[in-house]
Amino acid sequence: MADKVRFGIVGLGMGYSRAKLIPNTAGAELACVCSLDAEKAQQVAKELNCDWTTNYLEMLMRKDIDVIGVMTPSGMHCDHAIMALESGHHCYTTKPMDIMVAKCDAAIATAKRTGKILGVDFGNRFLPINHQVRAALQGGKLGRLICCDLIMKWYRDMSYYGGGSPTAWRSRLVTERGSIANQGVHYVDLLQWFMGPVKSVWGRSGTFNHDIETEDQTMAII
Structure with missing residues (x-):
């Protein structure tokens, strides 16, 4: 990877709040956002100074993206995650990982086969107080x-x-x-x-x- 980890975000509902964090995070860069809503994608891209597209496959073809953030509806998470992993990207999905266990298993298997990282956004695990509770x-x-x-x-x-x-x-x-x-x-x-x-x-x-x-x-x- 380059000096900065470059992100592409698909889905701009919850994904918008996640995308806004990236430019203010050390070592991270927002390269592109993707939404079926062209007007929304364009507005977010203008606000956050990145590229935009309505075509997920088009975003996956880009070589300047390291990690795909999947922020689409829950039942689509692993579909989009598998596509990201297969295209050579690491992937981070919002919760839940998916709504079907079989699709979660398929995504995990794809990550292992491709050697890419697959993560799921369970943010409570990162709170210091929860680490203290767990240790106790x-x-x-x-x-x-x-x-x-x-x-x-x-x-x-x-x-x-x-x-x-x-x-x-x-x-x-x-x-x-x-x-x-x-x-x-x-x-x-x-x-x-x-x-x-x-x-x-x-x-x-x-x-x-x-x-x-x-x-x-x-x-x-x-």
Whole structure:
């Protein structure tokens, strides 16, 4: 790699907030952004002083990009990640890695075969306080681990589920898969990081408060 790690970002919903961080990060450079929304891509490129495109394959052909940041809807993450890895780029996806385990396995296998790095954005693992908690738990400072409770009461109205690009992707099984996969995955990951690998899961979910395909309430014992 060059002196700076050069990024290309695909998806400018959550990807916009990630793209804005790159120019202010030492050792990083934003080379290109990609969105199906040409107007949005052009606006972001002008603001952040980078190139733009509406064609993901076109961005993957560029030789001045080291890492592809995948910020598309959840059900597309591994599709775009595999394409990035196959084209010779490292890849960093937002959470969740995907909504299908088989696609996650395929992306991991592709990373191993191509020798490229594949990372997933579980930002809670980078917070110093969580490192201290994990060290205390795993070092036995709190005694024997019996259980860990997680309660997430996050409010989302219909404007959240009806927005995004493509429109309403957060409300659909094929692109999002539900609140536990989208919001809850942050803390399910943290539970595993604190407590160790999951051996079994029992859970129930349902849709109670929104007119959407996916669940908006989940309870589980892991």
